[in-house]
Amino acid sequence: MDIKLQKLSFAYAPGTPFEKRALFDVDLAIASGSYQAIIGHTGSGKSTILQHLNALLKPTAGSIQIGDKVITAGKKEKDLRPIRQKVGIVFQFPEHQLFEETVLKDIIFGPMNFGVPEEEAMEKARDLVKLVGLPEAVLEKSPFDLSGGQMRRVAIAGVLAMEPDVIVLDEPTAGLDPRGRKEIMDLFYQLHQKRNLTTILVTHSMEDAARYADQIAIMHEGRCVLTGTPREIFSDIETLSNYRLEVPQIIHFQKQLEQKAGFSFPKLCLTEEE
Numbered sequence: 001m002d003i004k005l006q007k008l009s010f011a012y013a014p015g016t017p018f019e020k021r022a023l024f025d026v027d028l029a030i031a032s033g034s035y036q037a038i039i040g041h042t043g044s045g046k047s048t049i050l051q052h053l054n055a056l057l058k059p060t061a062g063s064i065q066i067g068d069k070v071i072t073a074g075k076k077e078k079d080l081r082p083i084r085q086k087v088g089i090v091f092q093f094p095e096h097q098l099f100e101e102t103v104l105k106d107i108i109f110g111p112m113n114f115g116v117p118e119e120e121a122m123e124k125a126r127d128l129v130k131l132v133g134l135p136e137a138v139l140e141k142s143p144f145d146l147s148g149g150q151m152r153r154v155a156i157a158g159v160l161a162m163e164p165d166v167i168v169l170d171e172p173t174a175g176l177d178p179r180g181r182k183e184i185m186d187l188f189y190q191l192h193q194k195r196n197l198t199t200i201l202v203t204h205s206m207e208d209a210a211r212y213a214d215q216i217a218i219m220h221e222g223r224c225v226l227t228g229t230p231r232e233i234f235s236d237i238e239t240l241s242n243y244r245l246e247v248p249q250i251i252h253f254q255k256q257l258e259q260k261a262g263f264s265f266p267k268l269c270l271t272e273e274e
């Protein structure tokens, strides 16, 4: 499912003394099946874009196209529901959204709300726990008896249960140790590969963007200031450093890309150790 942001602008509390422009004419095209990272410092507009991706926010001006649906300022709420189903968002600390008595009930909650018959939803839940790397036995457990990493996997299964065409990851490794980070990022990469899932990673981690994404967009003060492949982005040290991205870090990534994969590879090999 292709996604296209065209001159997307957004202001919080428009027309009030608290008006705050958060996005300015953002243009960004995300091809179906690609892995797009959106990176930038705090306050650069990443979350505001994320909330447009499943129509939690509507543009103040400009548009966002998701598949054949175009969201503009005037779009009616009822027209946004199908878009929300197609775009799954894994919010930061998604395990905080678990609430049911058992893992199974948690995973089938979304599909059943959308009218999927219980048997079918349960069948899907059994496949999904395996897909996210958990034993089937967790289905009958309380999500609150699981470890933090397992809870996060259950929450991810819950998002996948809606069969989204696009998955948006909001700082998905927040709060995890380095090993947990790699496991979760590898899991998303495998999902992206196996299911041809269009994946949008919203992060301040250049490391994750360099390692996993096909395409990177850099946000700075509400503007999309640079887009390209990791190779293109990390070649452009001068532009990157203009946007307060730390030069030693950029050089570090550049060297890593050169040494480990060479620039002819689209991305780093996932099995390589740091």
Ligand code: ADP
Pocket (backbone or CB within 6 Å): 012, 013, 020, 021, 022, 040, 041, 042, 043, 044, 045, 046, 047, 048, 049
């Ligand atoms: P990021 O996700 O990159 O940290 P945000 O999209 O959250 O950036 O924020 C972009 C700008 O919008 C910032 O200046 C931020 O202070 C402002 N902003 C974010 N949310 C709100 C809000 N609910 N009300 C007013 N301003 C907001």
